[in-house]
Each structure stands twice: as C-alpha cells, then as structure tokens.
Amino acid sequence: MHNLLKILTALIFSLSLYGETISVMTFNVENLFDNRNDAYKTDETYLEFSKKQTPAHIRNCEKISTKRWRDDCLYIDWTDEVIEHKLNSIATVILSYGNNGPDIIGLQEVENNRILKQLFKKLEGAGYKHYVLLEGSDNRGIDTAFISKYKIIESKLHKIEFSGATKQQIGDTREIHESVFSINNKKITVFNVHFPAPYNPVFMRKAAFSTLEKLASVTKGPVLALGDFNVTQTEDDKEQTFKNANKTWYVSHRDQCSDCNGTSYWFTGKSWSFLDVIMVRKNRNTNFVADGVSIVNHPLQTREDATPIRYDAKNVIGVSDHFPVVGIIELN
Incomplete structure (x- = not known):
C-alpha cells in the first residue's frame, strides 16, 4: 500500500502546472555483460562455459583470490539465453x-x-x-x-x-x-x-x-x-x-x-x-x-x-x- x-x-506531481517535475x-x-571477450578488459567471467575450457582461461581464473569470483570465472555459463x-x-x-x-x-x-x-x-x-x-x-x-x-x-x-x-x-x-x-x-x-x-x-x-x-x-x-x-x-x-x-x-x-x-x-x-x-x-x-x-x-x-x-x-x-x-x- x-x-x-x-x-x-509520482503521477500527481507529474501533472503539476506550477513546476516541472521529473x-x-x-x-x-550488477554485471550487465555481453558474452564477447573484449580485448584489454578482464571480462572473461562472462563467457559461455564452452569457451572457458582453454588452459589460459583456467590459469587466469585460478589467480583470483576470492573464491566466489574465482568460481564465477571458471563455471558461469553466460549464454545468450541467460x-x-x-x-x-x-x-x-x-x-x-x-x-x-x-x-x-x-x-x-x-x-x-x-x-x-x-x-x-x-x-x-x-x-x-x-x-x-x-x-x-x-x-x-x-x-x-x-x-x-x-x-x-x-x-x-x-x-x-x-x-x-x-x-x-x-x-x-x-x-x-x-x-x-x-x-x-x-x-x-x-x-x-x-x-x-x-x-x-x-x-x-x-x-x-x-x-x-x-x-x-x-x-x-x-x-x-x-x-x-x-x-x-x-x-x-x-x-x-x-x-x-x-x-x-x-x-x-x-x-x-x-x-x-x-x-x-x-x-x-x-x-x-x-x-x-x-x-x-x-x-x-x-x-x-x-x-x-x-x-x-x-x-x-x-x-x-x-x-x-x-x-x-x-x-x-x-x-x-x-x-x-x-x-x-x-x-x-
């Protein structure tokens, strides 16, 4: 209520005649990413899982000290549907x-x-x-x-x-x-x-x-x-x-x-x-x-x-x- x-x-004031209201x-x-790997940016977390299987990607993820962020980097499947x-x-x-x-x-x-x-x-x-x-x-x-x-x-x-x-x-x-x-x-x-x-x-x-x-x-x-x-x-x-x-x-x-x-x-x-x-x-x-x-x-x-x-x-x-x-x- x-x-x-x-x-x-909000609706009443938007109709105000004595002052402009917005x-x-x-x-x-929270992390509105596409799933393309942009050069010079550390956006590898937000890729499809199938693209995360390279040794280079896994090595980079394992360098992340915070467990939740490390797991996201390794396992999030950032598909078009997601x-x-x-x-x-x-x-x-x-x-x-x-x-x-x-x-x-x-x-x-x-x-x-x-x-x-x-x-x-x-x-x-x-x-x-x-x-x-x-x-x-x-x-x-x-x-x-x-x-x-x-x-x-x-x-x-x-x-x-x-x-x-x-x-x-x-x-x-x-x-x-x-x-x-x-x-x-x-x-x-x-x-x-x-x-x-x-x-x-x-x-x-x-x-x-x-x-x-x-x-x-x-x-x-x-x-x-x-x-x-x-x-x-x-x-x-x-x-x-x-x-x-x-x-x-x-x-x-x-x-x-x-x-x-x-x-x-x-x-x-x-x-x-x-x-x-x-x-x-x-x-x-x-x-x-x-x-x-x-x-x-x-x-x-x-x-x-x-x-x-x-x-x-x-x-x-x-x-x-x-x-x-x-x-x-x-x-x-």
Whole structure:
C-alpha cells in the first residue's frame, strides 16, 4: 500500500502546472555483460562455459583470490539465453515503477553500448528515446550509462585524482559521468557515479566525493548526482559521509525515505547500507517533492525477508544485488 501511494504521488506531481517535475532512477544492474571477450578488459567471467575450457582461461581464473569470483570465472555459463533473461528481468523492474518507468535512468555496471542498446530496445515502447554510455578505464570494462525519455544534449567523463592509491586500486575505479538533459527547454545536469568499492581505502571515496563537489560547484543550473557511492553504513557512521554531503545536497535517504531499510544487504555482517543514492544540489531551485523518494522492491528481486536477490545465472533467477532508488524532482 505504501509503495502504491508513492506511485500515485509520482503521477500527481507529474501533472503539476506550477513546476516541472521529473522522476529519476539509479540502478546498479550488477554485471550487465555481453558474452564477447573484449580485448584489454578482464571480462572473461562472462563467457559461455564452452569457451572457458582453454588452459589460459583456467590459469587466469585460478589467480583470483576470492573464491566466489574465482568460481564465477571458471563455471558461469553466460549464454545468450541467460543474457536475455537478465535483460528482461531488469526491464521488468524498471517498468514496474509507475507502469512506464521513470523519466531518466542512471545505470551502473553496464559493459558497453552493445548490451546497453539491447536493454534500451526492451524499454523503448515505454517512451524512452535516448541512451548514452561512455567507455571508461575500469579494468573489468564496467561503465555508467543513461537511458532517458528526454533528450541528452552532451556527455563527458571526469577523471578522479587518487593521490596515494596504487595502480591496481585505480584500475578498479570508474570516472564520473556527466550528462546534460533538455527538459522542456530547461537544462539539467546529472552526474552518474560508481565510486571505489568498499574494500578500497576510505580516502579513495573521499577523493571521489571531493571531485564531485568541485564539478557541481562550477556547474550552472539544476544539478543531480546519482549512482552507487559504495559507502557502507559502517563507514557512513564513522566518517559522517552523507551528513557532510547534506550541507550542499539534498540526500535521498537522509531527507526522505525514513522507512527504507537500504539498497544493499551484506549477508556476512547482516547489515543494510544505502550504497545507492540520489542527491539534489541545494540552492538551485530544485528539490525532491514531498514523499518523492522510494526504493523499488520488485518480487523478481526480493526475498521473503526483504533482501535483494542477486542475479544467479545457474538457476536463472534474481536481478541484481542492489535495489533501484527513484526520486521525484521538482524544477522551479
């Protein structure tokens, strides 16, 4: 019932005559890869099993220290049928919001334009007209992307400077993706981020936040930032990361969504975190509408205990280990 009320709120505000409103989603779709082996990227995990039988592939997999990732590299059978199922599942979750999906979708962990186009085609009938992915420098080849009902005017990547990080640590990071959208003759800038993973040092995420802050401060007009910020609840409690961000941004889970558990669940530590966040720059005549933030908990992706079901290629179930977040934004 609560989610229904939020959807109705979205529909009501979308008809507002006194201010332009848009709905935006951030969704880490967890390893949305095709099954081609791209040169210079470590994407060998996402191949058909029949192509994984070479001694070279097995040797490379056995170098992976984390058992689950090593087993995935050796045994996942990433067939065309598995990819099709994952794409359909992602599309189903996206379109479940308001029946036609949000206006702008920011995606994380998308391999390339080839697989992004396949997802776009499954959403096109709901009014989506534009998509963009810029190839970044992440070693695995995972990138950030947008799919939008509004025109994307321009896009660029911004490198994050990590003073003191190792080459290996830097290779496990993504640039900040900036896209500018035209919304009924209004321009809005959206930064799509996928910050360094929690196993990387805290200073790397601080550097990423610092870069984002600098970019937002020199950008004119309405500014949003969304994505996988990779700040665990434990880290946030200690570093006060989002409390500090709240000085210059409205933050989805701090300013709203008080009854939300989180977007990602760590089963080992039995704890929720808001890894996935939407932020609205303050003092830009822009804000979340009242009760305008929600987490999409679709049955395809949600266990009985309310935790997310990561994608399981063997049993062909689940969607992603991150729930999507939606925010309704008013542009005055």
